[in-house]
Amino acid sequence: MHSDSVVPTSPLQILSKISAMIVITALAGWGSRAIGIAPDTLPVVAVCTFIGVICTTLFFWSHRVAIAFLGVAVLIGTRTMTLQGLMRATELDIIFFLVGMMIIVGALKDLGFLTWVIQSIINKKKMTGGSFVLILCGLAALLSSVVDEVSSIVVVLALVFQVCDTLKVRATPFVLIAVLCTNIGSASTMLGNPVGIFIGNKAGFTFGQFLSGATPIAFTSLLATAVIVMFWFRKPIREMTAKMEEHRNQNRGLGPLVRIPFKRGLCVLITTVSIIAFHHQIENLLGLTGAENKNAFLIVTPLIIAGLLMAYRPQRARHYVEHDVEWWTLLFFMLLFAIAGSLEHQGVTANLADKLSAIVTGGPKAMVPFVLGISSIGSAFVDNIVFVAAFTPVIQSLVERAADYSILWWALLFGACFGGNITAIGSTANIVALGLLEKRAHAHIGFLEWLKIGAVIGLVSGLIAWGMLQIMPVPHPVGLHAAAEHHDPDTKPHTAPCFQQP
Amino acid sequence: MSMISPKPKAVLTLSSFFSAADILVNQTNLGRDALIRKMLDHLAAQHQLTDTDKYFNAIIERESSSDTVLSRGIALPHARLESLDKPYVAVATSSSGISFADNKPPVHLILLVLIPSDQPGLYLQIIRSLSSILRDTETSKKLTQMSTPEEVMRFFERGGLVLPDYVCAADIMDNSFDFLRNNDNLKSAIDSFIAKKHSEIPVLDNDDDMVGVVSAGSLLKVCLPDYLLWMSDLSPIINFEPFTDVLRKEQSSSLSDILVKDFPAVQMSAPAISVAAEITRRNCSACYVLNDKKLVGVIDLPLFLNKIFRE
Numbered sequence: 001m002h003s004d005s006v007v008p009t010s011p012l013q014i015l016s017k018i019s020a021m022i023v024i025t026a027l028a029g030w031g032s033r034a035i036g037i038a039p040d041t042l043p044v045v046a047v048c049t050f051i052g053v054i055c056t057t058l059f060f061w062s063h064r065v066a067i068a069f070l071g072v073a074v075l076i077g078t079r080t081m082t083l084q085g086l087m088r089a090t091e092l093d094i095i096f097f098l099v100g101m102m103i104i105v106g107a108l109k110d111l112g113f114l115t116w117v118i119q120s121i122i123n124k125k126k127m128t129g130g131s132f133v134l135i136l137c138g139l140a141a142l143l144s145s146v147v148d149e150v151s152s153i154v155v156v157l158a159l160v161f162q163v164c165d166t167l168k169v170r171a172t173p174f175v176l177i178a179v180l181c182t183n184i185g186s187a188s189t190m191l192g193n194p195v196g197i198f199i200g201n202k203a204g205f206t207f208g209q210f211l212s213g214a215t216p217i218a219f220t221s222l223l224a225t226a227v228i229v230m231f232w233f234r235k236p237i238r239e240m241t242a243k244m245e246e247h248r249n250q251n252r253g254l255g256p257l258v259r260i261p262f263k264r265g266l267c268v269l270i271t272t273v274s275i276i277a278f279h280h281q282i283e284n285l286l287g288l289t290g291a292e293n294k295n296a297f298l299i300v301t302p303l304i305i306a307g308l309l310m311a312y313r314p315q316r317a318r319h320y321v322e323h324d325v326e327w328w329t330l331l332f333f334m335l336l337f338a339i340a341g342s343l344e345h346q347g348v349t350a351n352l353a354d355k356l357s358a359i360v361t362g363g364p365k366a367m368v369p370f371v372l373g374i375s376s377i378g379s380a381f382v383d384n385i386v387f388v389a390a391f392t393p394v395i396q397s398l399v400e401r402a403a404d405y406s407i408l409w410w411a412l413l414f415g416a417c418f419g420g421n422i423t424a425i426g427s428t429a430n431i432v433a434l435g436l437l438e439k440r441a442h443a444h445i446g447f448l449e450w451l452k453i454g455a456v457i458g459l460v461s462g463l464i465a466w467g468m469l470q471i472m473p474v475p476h477p478v479g480l481h482a483a484a485e486h487h488d489p490d491t492k493p494h495t496a497p498c499f500q501q502p
Numbered sequence: 503m504s505m506i507s508p509k510p511k512a513v514l515t516l517s518s519f520f521s522a523a524d525i526l527v528n529q530t531n532l533g534r535d536a537l538i539r540k541m542l543d544h545l546a547a548q549h550q551l552t553d554t555d556k557y558f559n560a561i562i563e564r565e566s567s568s569d570t571v572l573s574r575g576i577a578l579p580h581a582r583l584e585s586l587d588k589p590y591v592a593v594a595t596s597s598s599g600i601s602f603a604d605n606k607p608p609v610h611l612i613l614l615v616l617i618p619s620d621q622p623g624l625y626l627q628i629i630r631s632l633s634s635i636l637r638d639t640e641t642s643k644k645l646t647q648m649s650t651p652e653e654v655m656r657f658f659e660r661g662g663l664v665l666p667d668y669v670c671a672a673d674i675m676d677n678s679f680d681f682l683r684n685n686d687n688l689k690s691a692i693d694s695f696i697a698k699k700h701s702e703i704p705v706l707d708n709d710d711d712m713v714g715v716v717s718a719g720s721l722l723k724v725c726l727p728d729y730l731l732w733m734s735d736l737s738p739i740i741n742f743e744p745f746t747d748v749l750r751k752e753q754s755s756s757l758s759d760i761l762v763k764d765f766p767a768v769q770m771s772a773p774a775i776s777v778a779a780e781i782t783r784r785n786c787s788a789c790y791v792l793n794d795k796k797l798v799g800v801i802d803l804p805l806f807l808n809k810i811f812r813e
Contacts, residue, residue, distance in 0.1 A: 109732040118729050158729040165759070252751060256725055258739050316734055442763060 021055040037351040045080045046342040050390060053339055057382045061425070065328060068335035081342040089341025090334040093299045097197055098148070098333075099325050100302025104272055105151040106324025107309040110316060113265020117143075118159045122254045129240030130230065132163065133177055137226045140178045141185025141218070146273055149186040149193050149429040150326065153179060157433060161440045162255045167243040171441045173236040176450070177229045179433045180421050180457050184225055186429070187417035188218035190298070191276065194333065195388045195416045201295055202392050203399075203409040204477035206280040213410055213474045220468065221418065221461035228460065232453055268309065275301045329428065333385060340389035349390075353397035364404040368411045368469050371395070375415025376462050380422035380454075388416050406476045407469060414465035422458040424450040516631045516663035517655065519591040519615075523548050525651035526594040534602050535562065538579055541592040541614045549590060557581060557616060564813075569603035575642040576635065577602045580615035580625055582812070589624055590616040593654060597646040610642040611635075622810045623669040623774070630673055631663040671777050672770035674809040675791040675799025681706050684713050688755040691716045704765075704790060704797055705757055711795040713763065720760040767792050770799070774810070777801050 009017075028051040032038035038047050049071045056067040075081040081089075108114055121127075121135055136156065144152035156178045164171035186192035190200040190210045200210045230237065247254070275282070279298040283289065288296045310317035343349050360367045371391070378387040391412055398405040420427030424434055424445060437443050526544060529537055538561055542554045551557075560581035564570070570578045579602075592614040599608025613632075617624050635641045648654050681704045682690060694703050695718045702717040725745045730736070766780045767790040777789045781803060789806075791799040 110734050112733045112735075112738070115729050115732055155729070158727070162727055162729070250751075255727065256730065256745070258730065260733075261738055319734075 017059040021052065021059055024055050025052045032348065035355065037355060038346070038348050039351075040346075042078065042080045043343075043346040043348045043351075045074065045078045046346045046348055049074050049080070050339050050343055053336065054382050054386055057386060058425075061431070065332050065335070068332055068339065071339050072335055075339065075342050081338075081345050085341065085345050086338045089338045089345070091198070091337040092334075094194070094197055094201060094337075095330055095334055097201075097299045097302055098194060098330060100300075100304075100306040101148060101191065102151070102325045103306035103320045104268065104302055104309065105147045106320040107306075107313070107316075108147070108265050108269060109151075109155075109324075110313070110320075111262075111265035111268065112260045113262050113269065114155045116260040116262035116265070117155065118162065119255075119258065119260050121159055122162060123257060126248075127244060127254075129237035129242075129244065132240060132244075133174070133230060133233070133237055134226060136160070136174065136178055137181040137222065137229070140181035141188070141222045144182040144185040144429070145188040145192045145215075145218075146269065147191070149182050149427065150329075150432050152186070152192075153182050153429040153433050154436070156182065157436050157440075161436075163240075164441070166252075166254050167240060167247060169240050169243055170236060170443070171437065172443050172445055172449075173233040174240075175433055175437050175441075176445065176453060177233065179430055180225055180229065180453070181222060182429050183417055183420045183427050184218055184221050184457075184461060187221075187414055188215045191273070193417055194385050195413065198385065198388055199392065199409055199413050201299070202396065203406065204294055205409070205475065206295070207276050207298055208280060209475040209477070211277070214413060216472065217410075217414060217465050217468045218417075221464045224460050224464060225457050228456060229453070232456075268305065272301065272305045275305070336386060336389055340386075340393070343390060344393035349393035350397045353394045353401075356394065357398060357401070364398075364402070364407050365470060367398075367405070367408060369466055371408050371411040372415040372462055372466055372469075375412050376419030376422065376458060379416045379419035380426045380458065382425075384416040384420050384427055388412060403476060407474060409477075410469055410474050411465070414469075415462070418458055418461040418465060421461070422451065422454045423447065424454075426454070514665040515659075516591075516628060516665060517658040517661075519589055519628075520593060520655075522651040522655040524590075524592045525654045526592070527649060527651055527654060528646070529594050529596045529600065530598050532596075532600060534565070534600060537594060537596075537600055537612065538562070538614065541594055541612070545590055545592045545614070545616070551590070553585065556585075557583060561614070565602070569606065571602045571606045571609055572629070572632070574635070574639060575599070575607065575610040576632070577609040577612045578615060578625075578629065578632075579612065580617060580813075582617050582619045582622075582625070584619045586616055586618040588618065589621070591628075593658075595642075595645050595648065595654060610646045624665075625813055626669045626673045626774075626809065627665040630669070631665045635661070635663070669774040670770065671768045671772045671774055671789075671791045671801065672799065674774050674777070674806065675770070675801045676805055677799040679704065679797070679800045681797065682716065682757060683708070684757060684761070686757055688721075688752045688757065688759060691757055691760065692721065692752060695721070702786075702788060704800070705761060706797060710797065712765075712767070712790060712792060712797040714761040715765045715790075716757055716760045717762065720762050724759055765790060769793070774806075777806060778810075781806070 025048050029038070029044045029048040032047040033044050038044045053064070053068055053071050057064050060067070072086065076083060076086065117139070121132075121139070124131075124135075127135075136159070139159070140152060140156045143155055147155075157175060160171055160174045160178055164174060187196065188211075190196045190205075190207055196210070196214070199205075200207075205213070244254075276298060279295065279301060283293060283295075283297045286297070306320070310320060356367070356370075360370050375384075375387050375391060378384075395405065395408045395412060398408060417427075420430065424430050424447060430450075434445060437445065524545060526541060529540070532540065539554075539558055542557055542561075545551060546554045560583060561579050564581055565579055570580060572578055577600075594612040594614070596608075596610055596612070599610055600612065602609050602612075613628070615625060615628060645654060645657060648657065680694065680698055680700060682694065684705050684707050686705075691703065694700055701719070702715050704712055705714050705716055707713050730739070766784045766786050766788070768776050768780055770791050770793050777791075780789045781787070788800055788802040790797055791801060
């Protein structure tokens with residue numbers, strides 16, 4: 001598990017941050033009322049609570065769960081949201097999915113599969129700095145697309161530190177490369193990023209639809225990223241090549257070489273991905289149809305596999321649950337979803353959708369760069385799930401008006417995932433990588449050092465996503481995410497004229 | 503309007519533990535055991551203490567494990583006893599000197615201390631209160647020239663030997679320790695682990711500032727990196743394949759490969775309890791005592807336990 005380090009801050013800094021939070025929150029409340037997306041007191045409370053949590057993730061990262069708890073209390077206490085509505089908004093289906101996946105990743109580590117991946121690369125003969133970086137890009141993207149981005153970055157950085165420590169080269173450029181590719185790869189499947197499963201499930205995409213829409217764009221962006229980083233970091237790559245050559249001449253390896261059994265782990269991974277890939281067909285086979293069963297097998301597959309793994313290794317079951325599941329992060333997600341749910345509950349997101357469709361003329365495709373840009377910039381500064389949680393009901397509202405707006409799900413996905421590359425705090429993977437770099441290499445990546453390459457990659461991958469969304473036929477959900485399916489009886493009826501039933 | 507002034511903190515002096523009646527001057531022709539017995543009998547007579555045989559045995563047992571001779575001809579025989587409700591101190595002087603330990607010069611000032619077993623810091627606080635006496639080479643000589651207990655008592659009262667409020671890290675540290683320099687190689691570290699049976703060695707830079715520690719544990723971590731330990735079942739590794747590379751390059755590798763920069767440390771003035779907290783919190787076996795950045799002592803767990811539970 002990854003704990004947040006609490007950075008010592010002077011009382012003056014704390015005071016100025018709190019002041020900034022209060023000012024931003026108050027301005028957001030006042031602004032939302034002024035422009036008419038929060039016409040009454042309760043919608044303003046919902047907006048202020050949500051913005052307060054966003055500010056906390058920006059200014060007091062380690063306090064985010066505490067503030068989210070208090071935010072929930074404010075919503076209940078002010079009757080901005082009912083307890084039942086709050087419980088429904090926690091998106092327990094997504095939380096269960098993530099718990100299952102985290103247990104599976106824990107078992108993959110335990111069974112030696114991820115160790116084998118690292119060993120296979122260390123074992124490679126005649127590797128150069130360039131080939132190492134290409135392998136790193138591919139591995140980071142591939143791993144983050146099948147296991148979550150945080151587990152992926154932990155594995156990939158174990159490889160980076162092993163190679164860099166052995167060769168005595170600066171690890172920072174390679175850590176940056178690994179994180180950039182992890183964030184890009186995490187957009188390619190529903191498994192890669194909590195944002196992916198959240199959007200996929202909310203939009204009603206099947207795993208296959210998601211794959212066919214996301215993977216081509218993520219893959220193209222990955223190729224562009226690989227080319228850019230090979231050029232950008234050409235000096236450290238050349239230095240690594242020289243050190244590898246020197247090391248080989250001394251008949252020294254890149255780390256301890258041990259034969260690791262990997263077949264069981266590989267089997268678990270292939271089985272999981274295969275079942276998830278065919279979840280839609282299995283659902284049809286089992287008669288799990290209708291809005292209430294949408295993506296049911298997708299959500300329960302990780303739980304089934306996790307259950308089987310825990311039955312197979314009962315002595316490790318408790319370890320998987322207690323140590324491999326990021327309960328802190330999941331708790332934050334639940335609270336955040338609940339707080340974001342209050343925006344929908346109070347009609348704020350529907351009003352925002354009205355305003356957006358009035359401001360951005362030219363139809364759904366014209367709105368793509370707007371959503372892509374705003375979610376990229378937003379995700380660069382606050383946790384991308386925060387943005388996605390807030391934007392999802394807005395897009396749902398738009399999609400309910402016209403199915404063509406479903407292209408915005410993709411804009412939101414790529415904006416959130418690719419935008420995470422722009423700054424050091426843009427995604428959870430970035431923060432975990434920074435922590436590991438400080439712990440292992442006692443090094444730090446400055447905000448500007450990250451921003452220079454992050455902004456370039458963010459811009460290029462964003463442009464690729466925009467361009468491809470314009471020319472590529474992207475899948476539309478089988479049926480619009482049934483608002484009826486999750487329709488909250490407490491939700492105020494808003495102005496959306498109709499709901500299309502699946 | 504009356505002002506409430508804060509209650510002044512009571513100052514505990516060494517002389518508050520005894521009176522002139524507890525002092526024996528100019529003791530001659532006595533061995534260590536005989537002197538201790540005489541001081542105990544005298545103390546027992548003054549304070550109606552019983553069971554002097556038990557006290558005697560406890561003090562001799564403590565002296566046998568390691569003598570209590572401090573520098574400058576002063577000895578501090580003592581024992582911690584469950585049956586006591588308060589500390590008792592007896593003082594003796596000897597101009598001819600009394601042999602307390604075979605390998606040390608005779609002592610001229612003897613403070614016999616009986617401490618209740620539940621006051622672990624008291625003995626250490628008494629030692630620290632004697633620091634001004636220990637610094638002055640003439641103290642024990644001056645005391646042996648005093649012919650009456652009252653004169654000796656006045657000396658202690660005038661000296662104002664105040665017991666510190668707490669035992670600090672410097673009071674319990676061991677100031678003789680092995681260390682490595684940061685430009686040493688991996689081989690020197692491995693040799694030290696094996697030859698000196700150390701599991702951890704501090705590393706100092708050329709200014710004697712402590713830069714980190716190297717440990718047998720961190721050496722093993724180089725051989726068995728984290729990603730190998732992700733597996734709960736390491737049965738695939740049946741030989742020592744992971745050690746091959748380290749063995750091959752131990753002379754050419756610097757200590758930085760296994761240097762841990764985040765180590766348990768306290769400043770020398772920190773309360774001894776913070777040493778316990780540091781050791782417990784980090785689940786380690788030793789804590790380093792620093793004077794600013796310079797290493798001045800080491801407190802390992804056995805030393806800490808001995809100082810707190812036994813001495």
